[in-house]
Amino acid sequence: MSFNTLFRNLFLAGAACAALGACTQGSDIASPGTTNPGTPPGGGGGGGGGNGGTATCPTGFTTGTAVGNTTTCLISGAILTNLNLPQVDGIAYRIQGRVDIGSDIGADGNAAGGTAARLTIAPGVTLYGESGADYIVVNRGSQLEADGTQASPIIFTSADDIARRADNDPTNDDGGDNISEWGGLVILGQAPINRCRDAATPGTVDCENIVEGVTNPDALYGGNDTADNSGILRYVQVRFAGFAINTQGNELNGITFAGVGNGTTVENVQVHNNSDDGVEFFGGNVNVRNLVLTGNDDDSIDTDNGYQGNIQYAIVVQRNAGGDNIVEASSAAPGVTPLSNAQISNFTFIARSGGGNGFRLNTGTVGRYVNGVLFEQGDECFRYQDSAGNGTPGYQGIGQDPSFDSVLFDCAAGLATANSEAGTAEAAVAGGTNNLQASNSLAARFFPGPVEAGVTAFDPTTLNPFFQQTSYIGAFGPNETETQNWAAGWTFALFADPVCPTGTTDSGFEINDVTVCRLSGIVTSDIRLTRGNFYELDGRVDIGVDVGADGNAQGGDPASITIESGVTIFGDSGQDYLVVNRGSQIFSNGTSANPVIFTSENDVTNAAGDRTNAISEWGGLVILGRAPINRCRDAATPGTAACENIVEGVTNPDALYGGGITGDSSGSMTFTRVQFAGFAINTQGNELNGITFGGVGNGTTAENIQVHNNSDDGVEFFGGNVNVRNLVLTGNDDDSIDTDNGYQGNIQFAIVVQRDAGGDNIVEASSAAPGVTPLSNANVANFTFVARSGGGNGFRLNTGTVGRYVNGVLFEQGDECFRYQDSAGNGTAGYQGVGQDPSFDSVLFDCTAGLATANSEAGTAEAAVAGGTNNVTGANSLSGTFINGANETAVTAFDVTTLDPWFQATTYAGAVQNNADRWWAGWSCGLEASSPC
Incomplete structure (x- = not known):
């Protein structure tokens, strides 16, 4: 289906909806994963702020002044008996002044005049304040039961927020940078603290303190009940709060947890x-799971006064206009118990440029931070002050300082501020396990990319049974998506609506409600394709302008394309393809759970039905580098910088490859699939492969790559020396691996499976001519090649190629192992000890029609097999098409590290050792029934 057809269909569908009035469009109560769920009642209706509400308050509530089209029901003063707030469409509850839930019963429960009460709030209820004087205090001994649901969160917000959302202007819905529009939520408990207002022993029942932000009268917290229960907060939002009660530093946080115990x-x-901290913990040991802090103006997480709770799955995102530190951790003084010792696991912290630091650590705090990602866009990771640490070496085996394990630190200004204990900060990072200082690869702001996936996770269950075991770092796991994750459906303004990134254009179309962004022409500025959109290749798309073999070509202009994990890019015809020119780079870095996929429009729109034999539905991917080649378009010396050539499949204008830089880097491709591509540009033999590597150097990373159902070769290497690990080639119509023009790279762990309807040779290897250097001399190890009956051969070897093939399995179901031509070999006996011909070691050959075709140099083929070590001619015992069985296991393996240090040592032949070896699973398609292409 072309986009003109798609647009017409979408237009007609929209017209039908308009006529029938029956098709659901967007609403202010957004679907899971979109921007603004949890709209206050009346927020999405008409009336624009002045019509007043028509709903009726529940019995026992006084009706106040309406806000927009929302009826207001008042709560005020001290609530000394249990009170329920039911959900009623069209109403919100006004927090009128300071509202106390109960009166303080004291640390021991016996305070004179103390009264315990409970405020129960039904799912979907909205409460609001009109100014900083409006806030809720849950006193010691009392409880707040705000138990919402994912679909119906409980919302604490401001009158201004409700009015904004009633004005029918969706640009106001997220509230922008507004803060301090009402007070906040204060919860006080009887759990231990370490800062006492009187001369009491920290951590005892006598140690209590006055909470920040609350006056007239003061409110107290603290005690010795670690299991203190102040109620339930589940699926709760607190928006646009925070207020300075009297002086700077005595402010209301979004939520204040003071002496709150782990029974809560x-x-x-x-x-x-919030205008002050997002959440602040004054002592206590309350545990928190699934915490989202967005746009707060001071610290996002503030721990103090002996807080010893656990937090797992935490997202912090600062807004551009505000935000200080992500974490500020402190205590009464070093060594005072209970120590301030928060434990936080699985966090993703994204800090603005020009705010504070990721971690400000001071005044006797310890803390354990594991499985995290910190992205500081303009500042240092740490402000690590000399007062940090508990002053008692060996505490819990941690030592005296905060510690970090399995944390990715990406901080623009370095590790520590100038006024930090930089050495201590560096030691904390270096002393932990699996910490990494590197650029992050987060997709759609929050989701793990290949860098995060490469960090070994810490087992948080060893810290406390509260924690859930995870195998990943960051707040979201590898299988969570923008619409299916623990934060979807109940959060506010967290997931921005995807927009087409700079360098692309919005096509105006959607596929399955996903925006299609268009790439076209020549891209001369770095571009990043963010997750959440589809991307259409509109004709030939060039990344950069060729800089030449020496980097000085007239008009050369390098650029890069970065593709986030989980992104899908498609073309509509063979004229749609991507060319990465010399000097430019592609960073197509997916993950096992979220590979990058290059495919066709038919595939994305499900327009073509059965995909089994679908091929040639778009062009392909062409990557051009400056590494040596041996076939020159002009009278140049092969292997020199002057030797360059025109790449196959690209015309108007031609595209060049080759040079003299063996370490040339064209970027990185990991966990990337190319499917249903291939196209003859003009004449037979001038075709687009699935992936063309032209003169690509070994500074390029290529790992976990699949080409599926390409109409020409799966991958073709024109010279260069790029190395490839974990290569899957399925259903390709010509050769699966084609090496030519002096290719000298290494390939390890390669699965090739041909489909019944197509496929020629598994490997075609050739060169410019015998003896021309650099020789075509690929090293291929740990391969499993499964060829169809009636296709080509396992190996077609010709025209000056050498090559070393070890630890392999070849199953030719109807043809010969070799088409071994008389032109094969480099013509120079003794080259690198290999001899003049291709060679084989530890390979199982199972070929129905015998060893070599009738038009082969049969004797040379036989000699190559017989002359190698541990080659076996006999039946295979592969299971599941490509997984080793007993016969493969019986082959004595060759030590591949003797060929090149790049290879990983193995003890087996074949690409897949056994059923437990699943390096190919999850990101590839078509190899098992559960993952069709």
């Missing part, structure tokens, strides 16, 4: 755009 349930809680 806190799960799925968000604080958005």
Whole structure:
């Protein structure tokens, strides 16, 4: 289906909806994963702020002044008996002044005049304040039970927020940079603290303190009940709060947890755009799971006064206009117990440029931070002050300082501020396990890319049974997506609506409700394709302008294309393809769970039905580098910088490859699939392969790559020396691996499976002519080649090629192992000890029609097999098409590290050792029934 057809169909569908009035469009209560779920009642209706509400308050509530089209029901003063707030469409509850839930019963429960009460809030209820004087205090001994659901979160917000969302202007819905529009939520408990207002022993029942932000009268917290239960906060949002009660530093946070114990349930809680801290923990040991902090103006997580709780799955995103430190951790003084010792696992912290630091650590704090990602866009990771640490070496085996394990630090200004204990910060990072200082590869802002996936996770269950075991770092796991994740459906303004990134254009079309962004022409500025959109190749798309073999070509202009994990790029015809020119780079770095996919429009729109034999539905991927080649278009010396050539399949204008830089880098491709491509540009033999590597150097990373159902070769290497690990080639119509023009790279772990309807040779290897250097001399190890009956041969060897093939399995179901031509070999006996011909070691040959074709140099083929070590001619015992069985296991393996240090040592022949070896699973398609292409 072309896009003109697609647009017509979408237009007609839209017209039908308009006529029938029956098709659901967007609403302010957004679907899971979109921008603004949890709209306050009346926020999406008409009336624009002045019509007043028509709903009726529940019995017992006084009706206040309406906000927009929302009826207001008042709560005020001290609530000394249990109170329920039911959900009623069209109403919100006004927090009128300071509202106390119960009166303080004291640390021991016996305070004179103390009264315990409970405020129960139904799912979907909205409460709001009109100014900083409006806030809720849950006193010691009392409880707040705000138990929402994913579909119906409980919302604490401001009158301004409700009015904004009632004005029918969706640009106002997220509240922008507004803060401090009401007070906040204060929860006080009887759990231990270490900063006492009187001369009491920290951590005892006598140690209590006055909470920040609350006056007239003061409110107290603290005690010795670690299991203190202050209620439930589940699926709760607190928006646009925070207020300085009297002086700077005595402010209301979004949520204040003061002396709150671990009998309290806190799960799925968000604080958005608070003017002070997002959440602050004054002592206590409450545990928190699924915490979202967005746009807060001071610190996002502040721990103090002996807080010893655990936090797992935490997202922090600062807004451009505000935000200080992500974490500020402190205590009463070093060594005072209970120590401030928060433990945080699985966090993703994204800090603005020009705010504070990722971690400000001071005043006797310890803390354990594991399985995290910190992205500081303009500042240092740490402000690590000399007062940090508990002053008691060996505490819990950690030592006296905060510690970090399995954390990715990506901080623009370096590790520590100038006023830090830089050496201590460096030691904390270096002393932990699996910490990494590197650029992040987060996709769609939050989701793990290949860098995050490469960090070995820490087992947080060893810290505390509260933690859930995870195999990943960051707040989101590898299988979570923008619409299917623990934060989807109940959070506010967290997931921005995807927009087409700079360098692309919005096509105006959607596929399955996903925006299609268009790439076209010549890209001369670096471009990043962000997850959440589809990307259409509109004709030939060039990344950069050729800089020449020496980097000085007139008009040369390098650029890069970065493709986030999980992105899909498609073309509509063979005229749609991507060319990465010399000097430019591609970074197509997916993950096992979220590979990058290059495919066709038919595939994306499911327009073509059965995909089994679908081929040639778009062009392909061409990557051009400056590494040596041996076939020159002009009278140049092969292998020199002057030797360059025109790449196959690309015309108007031609595209060049080759040079003298063996370490040339064309970027990185990991966990990337290319499917249903291939096209003859003009004449037979001038075709686009699935992936063309032209003069690509070994500074390029190529790992976990699949080409499926290409109409020409799966991959073709024209010279160069790029190395490839974990290569899957399925259903390709010509050769699967084609090496030519002096290719000297290494390939390890290669699965090739031909489909019944297509496929020629598994390997075609050739060169310019015998003896021309650099020789075509690929090293291929640990391969499993499964060829169809009636196609080509396992190996077609011709025209000056050498090559070393070891630890392999070849199953030719109807043809010969070799078409071994008399032109094969480099013509120079003794080359690198290999001799003049291709050679084989530790290969199982199972070929129905015998060893070599009738038009082969049969004797040379036989000699190559017989002259190698541990080659076997006999039946295979592969299971599941390509997985080793007993016969493959019986082959004595060749030590591949003797060929090149790049190879990984193995003890087996074949690409897949056994059923437990699943390096190919999850990111590839078509190799097992559960993952069709």
